[in-house]
Amino acid sequence: xxxxxxxxxxxILKIGxxxxxxxxxxxxxxxxxxxxxxxGMGLKLIYYSVGAGITDxxxxxxxxxxxxSTTEDFPLRLELAAPSQTSVYFCxxxxxxxxxPLHFGNGTRLTVT
Amino acid sequence: AQSVxxxxxxxxxxxxxxxxxxxxxxxxxxxxxxxxxxxxGQHLQLLLKYFSGDPLVKGIKGFEAEFIKSxxxxxxxKPSVQWSDTAEYFCxxxxxxxTGKLIxxxxxxxxxxx
Numbered sequence: 001x002x003x004x005x006x007x008x009x010x011x012i013l014k015i016g017x018x019x020x021x022x023x024x025x026x027x028x029x030x031x032x033x034x035x036x037x038x039x040g041m042g043l044k045l046i047y048y049s050v051g052a053g054i055t056d057x058x059x060x061x062x063x064x065x066x067x068x069s070t071t072e073d074f075p076l077r078l079e080l081a082a083p084s085q086t087s088v089y090f091c092x093x094x095x096x097x098x099x100x101p102l103h104f105g106n107g108t109r110l111t112v113t
Numbered sequence: 114a115q116s117v118x119x120x121x122x123x124x125x126x127x128x129x130x131x132x133x134x135x136x137x138x139x140x141x142x143x144x145x146x147x148x149x150x151x152x153x154g155q156h157l158q159l160l161l162k163y164f165s166g167d168p169l170v171k172g173i174k175g176f177e178a179e180f181i182k183s184x185x186x187x188x189x190x191k192p193s194v195q196w197s198d199t200a201e202y203f204c205x206x207x208x209x210x211x212t213g214k215l216i217x218x219x220x221x222x223x224x225x226x227x
Contacts, residue, residue: 041220043217058216101159
């Protein structure tokens with residue numbers, strides 16, 4: 001099993017550009033999450049999903065969008081990149097029935113200039 | 114809104130000192146609680162978790178945490194820290210009776226001096 005796969009690993013965007021961060025999991029976990037990590041701020045929840053077709057805003061959703069058309073995929077979309085979105089982004093999954101811990105992807109380091 | 118607070122932002126200890134990191138959450142219902150550690154340049158890894166049962170939870174590397182429901186707290190402890198414990202520590206809470214929202218505290222940086 002690959003676990004949680006995030007792409008790309010690194011990306012540089014210009015202000016106003018758009019991009020999609022991909023997250024795919026092969027563990028059949030129902031819950032999926034997007035976090036951003038900034039120094040001294042911990043991990044902030046952007047969006048989360050408890051299953052296909054269901055998404056909810058987290059703590060810092062502005063400037064982002066998500067979709068969950070399948071159990072496996074949970075892409076994060078930045079429509080108009082801003083310098084404030086420079087961060088490290090992590091996708092994570094969780095299977096409530098197993099009481100399993102969060103499984104994290106390897107992260108995407110995004111710079112907006 | 115639900116929140117998780119870690120009161121200690123930066124802790125400096127000498128080796129063999131005892132450690133206690135505070136974590137409080139704001140939610141009155143059933144919760145699942147976690148402590149994660151992030152070593153420099155690495156990803157988060159789970160130290161321990163609480164779902165139900167004994168409120169004193171033992172984790173890896175000699176860490177333990179106590180869930181005190183009346184205080185909405187889940188403090189992390191270790192009797193004797195080592196230089197290798199230098200890392201950032203995150204408390205996290207999932208509201209199990211809600212819609213799966215899982216939020217983290219802002220983290221505590223622990224520096225252990227040899």
